[in-house]
Amino acid sequence: METPTPEGRLSKLREFWTNRQMVIIACVALAGIAVHLILCYVIHSGSPSYxxxxxxxxxxxxxxxxxxxxxxxxxxxxxxxxxAGISIVTAAVLGEYLAGALVVLMLSGGEALESYAVRSASSVLRALAQRIPSIGHRSQGGQVVDVSLSEVAVGDTLVIFPHDICPVDGVVTEGRGVMDESFLTGEPFQMSKTPGSEVISGAINGEFALTIRATRPAADSRYAKIMQVMRSAEQNRPRMRRLGDSLGAFYTPLAVLIALGAWGVSGQSSRFLAVLVVATPCPLLIAIPVAIIGAISLCARRGIIIKNPVVLETIATCRTAIFDKTGTLTYGRPRLTDQIVVSGADAVHILGLVASLERYSKHPLASAILKSATEAGVTLQEVAEISEPPGQGILGTVAGHTVRIASRGALAKFPVAGSDQIPSHAGGLECFVVIDDRYAAAYRFRDEPRTEGVSFIKHLNSRHGFKRLLIVSGDRESEVRYLAEQIGISEIYAQKTPEEKVTIVRAETAKARTLYVGDGINDAPALMSSTVGVAIGQNSDITTESAGVVIMDSSLEKVDEFMHISRRMRRIVLQSAIGGMVLSVVGMALASGGLLSPVAGAVCQEVIDVFAVFNALRAAIRPKELSDFGDATT
Incomplete structure (x- = not known):
């Protein structure tokens, strides 16, 4: 782990104090207002003490x-x-202390809410750092010695104890077992490990100890690379202007100009004060937070967790939707659909050999093959030796037969008898079986799209204004293209690493605001780099920390509900804010003409505030319909 610099520690301390200060001010304001109301209306204090x-x-x-x-x-x-600051001073000068205190409460409360969103982003790095161990168990001279990760070198022999997290990338040299790599790959599979199998840092070991040979130092491991990308993604997180600031950017100068004009024309400072009191932007400072909190509450009741309130304001402006494939547009459970064997071969015998070897593969298709073997009642056999060089498939000896399982491209690199019998490509995932250097079978798989996927994708353009839809996936191009054709997406990026995903998302975000939907830890950097990141499901704490929105149920319908709640909230906010400002401008005109005194202006503004806030409260009420595609329920 990196040691923070003195400047970094000072910056973090300053940021911590600023955030804490806003919370303290909000609490003091709330307590002060409450005590004032008790003294005034419960105790009926007639002295100035109230x-x-x-x-x-x-x-x-x-x-x-x-x-x-x-x-x-x-x-x-x-x-x-x-x-609001001008209003605080004006309220103090006019003796409108309650109004000033309310503005203090709203301003400090809004700052505290915004600082929470910033802190949630930095918690991603903490979650990542906490998962990686600080030491490795190095085997030397017949003994196991604990050393820091910085001391682990390529070629060192390390022992991974049961349930330990693998500290570096490596290759198994002794032992057999399973590892959970779902935190890194996004695939919900237990990967069997035997001598020759690759292991990746961050994977969780199973019940049995494994001995590995380090192939990369900790600083260059896959896990460290993802952390580096995460830091970069956090530093380059899109900067977004809050809706209240956007409206206030023209409202504030307008109010000040009207107030100065009233003072200059009439020569009466009371008109300047009256205009500013009427201009107090409570529809912006109160109605907007009320609507946002109401929408957050409604989302929570629907199983949608809003981690960054800014997303509610910005999702309606997103024009590019980017999706991960596995677990997002599909169920993440590929199944073996076709076993095409050569003429005269025994399909069950071949399945037994393949399944015996695939027990030790880290490829997600291995689980589909093993499931089919179990359903067929196949007895698995012992594997004598195994290797899985990158890009060459998996090779091993099973029951005296040399068995190779590889992709179409990898198979072309080796002399294979009977290769003329290999069927043409049919889309989707596939692998080919070679037994004793002779082609034996082709297996085809399908990771079925979600039942609601087609209707969800189809309605994004017409109902939500998305202009471009993309799939960015780490899976093979054939499988990604097959899914894209099934659900109606034309632009795809296949076989992309987390680093490459971030590059694509940043490039798209530079063109237009983006929505990214994913579910694995490999999606976390991309989620942070997009304008709005939505994590589906709860498979990874790190993914959910990096997203602005977390969908607790693995459902695209909930993504649609989030967009509808956001759009409705934005409409209510604009009604409250713009409507309140228009009424305030009318009041300012009356005040500038001397028709409203400062006290009457304050009363007028309070009436406007009540209407704005009551309208904003509608954001917490569930509307009649929350989804508008397919057979989605409301």
Whole structure:
């Protein structure tokens, strides 16, 4: 693990204090307002003491906030929060302490909510770092010695104890067992391991100890590479302007200009104060957070966890949808559909030889073959030796026969008798069996698309405005293309590593805002690099930490529900914010003409706030329909 620099520690400490300060200010404001209301309406205090809690809020909460907003003003940043700062000062000058305290509460609460989204991104790195061990068990001179990962060199012999996490990439030299590689591959399979099998860092060992030979130092392991990509993805996370800031960018200067104009024309400073009181952007500061929190609550009740509230504001603007394949558009359970054997061969005998060898393969198709062998009642036999060189398939000796299982491309590299009997390509996944250097059989597999996949993909353009749909997958091109044809997607990227996925997602995000949907740890960097990342299911803690949205059920229908909830929330927010601003502008015009005093302006603004907030509360209410494709239920 990297040691943070003094500058990095200072930056993190400063960020921690700023986030904590916002929470403290929000709590002080809430407590002060509550005490004020109790003194005023429960105890019926007639002395000025009932104002003291509000003075405390304005001093200890308002002054720090106004100071921060003055720094923004110096940088020429004109957001809705800047007008809130002016409103705090104006409320204090006018003696409208309750209104000022409410603005303090809304401003600090919004900052605290936004800081939570930033902290959730950094927790991805912590989750990754916690999974990798800090030491390795190196075997030397007949003894096992614990050493730090930085001391592990290529060629070192390491022992992986039961249930340990593999610290480096390597090759098994002794022992037999299984490893869970789902955290890295995204495939929910237990991979059998025997001498000659490859192991990858981050995989979880099973019940039996394995001895491996390190093939890469820890810094160059697959797991370390993913961590590097994750850091880069976090640093290059898209910067998004909040909706309130976008609206406030023109509303704030407009309000200040109207106030100054009223003062300049009339010569009365009270009109300047009256306009600013009416202009207090509570529809932006209150209605928007209320609508967002309501939408988050509705999503949670539907099994959709919103980890970054910004996604609710931005998903409606996404125009490119990028999907992982396995486990996202498919169920992630490939099955053996066809066994095409040469004339006169025994299909059951061949399946027995293949399944015996595939027990030790890390390829996801191995599970499909083993399942078919189990269903056929085939007895597996012992494998004498095994090797699986990259790109050459798997080779081993089973019951005295040399058995090779390889892809079409890999098979062309070796002299194979009877190769003229190999069937033509039919799409989807396939592998070929060679026994004693003679072609014996072709196996075809299908990872079936989700039942709702076709209707979901078909409606994305017409109902949600997506212009481009892509599949970016680590699987073979033939299988990816087969699925794409089945569900109606024309653009595909196959056989891509996590690093390559990030490059593609960044390039697409530079052209238009992107939605990325995936389910494995290998999707985590891409999820962070997209505008909106949606993780389906709960297979990986790291994936769900890196996504802005987590769909608890493995369902595309829930993705559609999220988009509908977001679109409805955005519509409600615009109604509340723009409607409130329009009414505020009318009020400002009346105040500038002397028709509204500062006190009457404050009352007018409160009425506008009530309407805006009540409208925003609708975001938490479940509408009649939440999905609009296929046979989706509501």
């Amino acid at each position: 104002q003291i809690p509000l003075w405390v809020v304005l001093v200890f909460g308002g002054i720090p906030l106004v100071y921060e907003l003055l720094k923004k003003l110096a940088k020429r940043e004109f957001g809705s929060d800047l007008l």
